[in-house]
Structure formats: structure tokens, C-alpha cells
Amino acid sequence: MIRAAIVGATGIVGQQFLVALKNHPWIQVTALAASERTAGQSYRKALTDPSSGALRWFCAEPPVEELMDMPVVNATELVTEQLDLVFSAIESGPAKTLEPKYAADVPVISTASAFRYEEDVPMLIPGVNTSHARLLDAQRKRRGWKGFITPIPNCTTCGLAITLKPLHETFGINSVIMTSLQAVSGAGRSPGVIGLDILDNVIPFIPGEEEKVQKETQKLLGQLNGDSIEAAPFSVSCTCTRVGVLEGHTETVFVSTRKPCDVPSAIEAMREFAVGDDIASLPSAPEHMILVNDDPFRPQPRLDRDNCGGMATTVGRVRTDSVLDNGIKYVLVSHNTRMGAAGGAVLVAEMLMRDGYIG
Numbered sequence: 578m579i580r581a582a583i584v585g586a587t588g589i590v591g592q593q594f595l596v597a598l599k600n601h602p603w604i605q606v607t608a609l610a611a612s613e614r615t616a617g618q619s620y621r622k623a624l625t626d627p628s629s630g631a632l633r634w635f636c637a638e639p640p641v642e643e644l645m646d647m648p649v650v651n652a653t654e655l656v657t658e659q660l661d662l663v664f665s666a667i668e669s670g671p672a673k674t675l676e677p678k679y680a681a682d683v684p685v686i687s688t689a690s691a692f693r694y695e696e697d698v699p700m701l702i703p704g705v706n707t708s709h710a711r712l713l714d715a716q717r718k719r720r721g722w723k724g725f726i727t728p729i730p731n732c733t734t735c736g737l738a739i740t741l742k743p744l745h746e747t748f749g750i751n752s753v754i755m756t757s758l759q760a761v762s763g764a765g766r767s768p769g770v771i772g773l774d775i776l777d778n779v780i781p782f783i784p785g786e787e788e789k790v791q792k793e794t795q796k797l798l799g800q801l802n803g804d805s806i807e808a809a810p811f812s813v814s815c816t817c818t819r820v821g822v823l824e825g826h827t828e829t830v831f832v833s834t835r836k837p838c839d840v841p842s843a844i845e846a847m848r849e850f851a852v853g854d855d856i857a858s859l860p861s862a863p864e865h866m867i868l869v870n871d872d873p874f875r876p877q878p879r880l881d882r883d884n885c886g887g888m889a890t891t892v893g894r895v896r897t898d899s900v901l902d903n904g905i906k907y908v909l910v911s912h913n914t915r916m917g918a919a920g921g922a923v924l925v926a927e928m929l930m931r932d933g934y935i936g
């Protein structure tokens with residue numbers, strides 16, 4: 578068993594980490610940390626709204642009883658000596674200073690964007706860009722750290738990159754156009770999205786999101802070349818919107834491929850995309866990375882976000898696009914706080930444990 582801390586444990590993603598790690602066969606949660614606002618209290622008290630007494634537990638699963646009385650420490654005072662791993666689920670502002678501090682001693686797997694675009698930092702999706710993990714050796718050497726930082730991609734990039742991977746491998750990609758309809762939970766809780774603003778509404782702008790998706794997709798599907806990643810040579814253009822859905826990001830995707838690609842071949846490539854036996858044997862690996870549903874009314878966030886425990890990306894409405902060269906279009910749904918956050922990060926931890934980077 579390795580000992581892990583969750584930093585940002587009180588937030589939406591932090592809570593999903595507690596759920597993803599409950600009864601985990603390899604990883605035990607031994608520390609919880611958050612901001613100075615909640616530090617010094619038990620986890621239960623930290624989650625309790627002082628004015629109403631309501632427990633601000635977000636997940637569908639019940640609170641993890643065995644951790645409810647654990648004290649929450651101030652993230653700036655987290656002691657790494659008794660730890661083998663830190664899961665970081667804080668905003669990128671505090672992550673910029675806290676994550677390197679932890680990484681000097683222990684590996685850090687982060688859901689924040691603070692280090693995603695640095696040359697020696699891989700963003701990992703097991704089975705999609707497993708080989709990028711080798712960059713961690715260069716990072717450790719260059720920075721003189723005992724640990725390292727590896728962030729997972731943005732929750733909107735995650736399902737997009739997973740579905741593009743088999744298309745890129747089979748046909749080559751020229752360009753991608755995507756419009757997202759993102760869930761409210763993707764904005765977190767502090768400050769989050771106010772119900773009055775999102776109910777009966779669509780918000781057509783999520784600051785910074787489109788740039789993240791564009792850069793991250795190219796990096797994830799790029800080639801590891803020595804000590805850096807050469808971005809995938811296709812362009813990505815997107816519009817990111819927020820809709821009144823609790824969990825599960827929906828995305829409409831248009832892809833222009835290099836080689837001709839018809840609908841049955843695109844579906845076949847996606848259905849046959851398997852993570853490989855090495856990843857499939859990890860405790861959190863989904864049975865399927867991509868599920869293709871033939872029902873033209875699917876995927877829907879309410880019906881499809883929890884497929885394979887929220888770890889599979891569900892695709893539907895695969896059609897030919899007549900505007901783009903070799904155009905294919907489809908709709909996907911991916912779970913933003915599971916595969917797109919805590920579940921995806923735990924899967925990365927398992928892969929890096931298996932490969933000797935952690936523990």
C-alpha cells in the first residue's frame with residue numbers, strides 16, 4: 578500500500594478522489610489538505626456549511642465514513658515525509674506554488690492546469706499516450722526533484738483526445754472542430770456557477786477553456802521526441818459552452834482526416850480501440866475506453882456519463898460531413914469528474930506505480 582494525500586479534498590474533485598480511492602487495493606489516503614479556510618477542522622466539519630449545518634457532500638456515493646473525522650491540514654503545511662504520492666485538486670493559482678514544493682519530495686498527480694504546458698511535463702491518459710511518461714525522467718533530472726508533477730488534461734480535452742486517438746492512428750487527422758456543452762460541476766464549487774445563471778440557460782463562454790482544449794489535444798496526441806513532445810500536426814478549433822447539466826460533458830466533433838474515412842471504418846476504429854492488456858489489468862481501468870452507441874438519440878449525459886463507472890467515453894451519431902475534406906462528425910459524452918478528473922488521475926497513479934515511477 579502506498580500512502581497518498583488529497584490536496585483540495587473538500588472540493589468537487591477532491592471528494593471524487595475520496596470515492597475513487599475507497600477500498601483501493603494499492604493506495605491508502607493518509608492525509609487530507611485544503612485552504613486555510615477549512616484547515617484545522619475535521620473533514621466532516623470542513624464540509625459542513627456553518628450557517629445551515631448542511632453537509633456539502635457532492636458525490637452520488639455516500640460520504641467515506643472512515644475519513645470523515647480525519648483532520649484537514651493547511652495545504653501550505655502538508656508534510657511530505659510520510660507520503661508516497663500527492664493528488665492535487667486545487668485551482669491553478671495555488672497549484673503553481675504548492676505542487677513544486679511537494680514534487681521536490683514526492684510524485685504529484687494533478688487535476689490543475691498550472692504545469693500542463695511546460696515542456697518537461699507530460700499530461701497522461703493511460704492507453705492514449707502512455708509513452709509520454711518517460712518525460713518524467715527528464716523532468717526529475719532537470720528540476721532536481723525526487724518526485725515529479727504530472728497533470729491530467731482538462732476534463733473537456735479528455736473525451737475528445739480519447740476519441741481522436743484511434744482516428745488519428747488509422748486515418749491521420751487534418752483538423753478538428755468541436756463545440757462543447759459542459760456540465761455545471763466542471764466549474765467546481767468555489768465560486769462555481771450560480772444556479773440562477775445556468776438554469777434555463779446556456780452560457781456561451783468559459784474563460785480560457787478553448788485555448789486549453791486546443792493546446793492539450795495537440796500535446797496529448799503528439800510524439801515523444803527525446804526530452805520533449807512534438808505537438809500533433811493538426812489544427813483544433815472549438816467553442817466551449819456551459820449548460821444546465823450536473824455532470825458529463827457533451828461535445829459535437831467534426832474531423833477532417835488525411836486518408837479517406839467512411840462511417841463504418843470510423844466506428845470500427847473507435848470500437849476496436851483498446852487500451853492494451855498492460856492498462857486493462859489496472860484496478861481503475863474501464864472495460865471499454867470508447868463505447869459507440871448506434872441509437873441516434875444517444876449519447877446523453879444523464880444516460881451515458883456513468884458508463885463503465887464514468888471511465889468510458891460514449892460516442893454516437895457518427896456521420897459523414899460533406900463540408901470538410903474526408904469529413905466525419907460525431908457526438909460524445911465523457912464524465913468530467915471521473916475519467917476527466919479523479920478517476921483519470923487514479924488510473925495514472927496505478928500506471929505509474931506499475932511502471933516503477935511511484936512507490
Ligand SMILES: NC(=O)c1ccc[n+]([C@@H]2O[C@H](COP(=O)([O-])OP(=O)(O)OC[C@H]3O[C@@H](n4cnc5c(N)ncnc54)[C@H](OP(=O)(O)O)[C@@H]3O)[C@@H](O)[C@H]2O)c1
Pocket residue numbers: 584585586587588589590591610611612613614615616652653666667668669671688689690731732762763764765766767768769913914917918
Ligand atoms: N470540476 C471538474 O469537473 C474538474 C475536472 C477536471 C479538472 N478540474 C480541476 O481540478 C481542480 C479542482 O476543481 P474543483 O472543481 O474540485 O474545485 P472546487 O470544488 O472549487 O474545490 C477547490 C478545492 O481547492 C481548495 N483550495 C482553494 N484555494 C486553495 C489554496 N489557496 N490552497 C489550498 N487549497 C485550496 C478548496 O479548499 P477549501 O474548501 O478550503 O476552500 C477546495 O478543496 C481545479 O484546478 C479544476 O480546474 C476540475
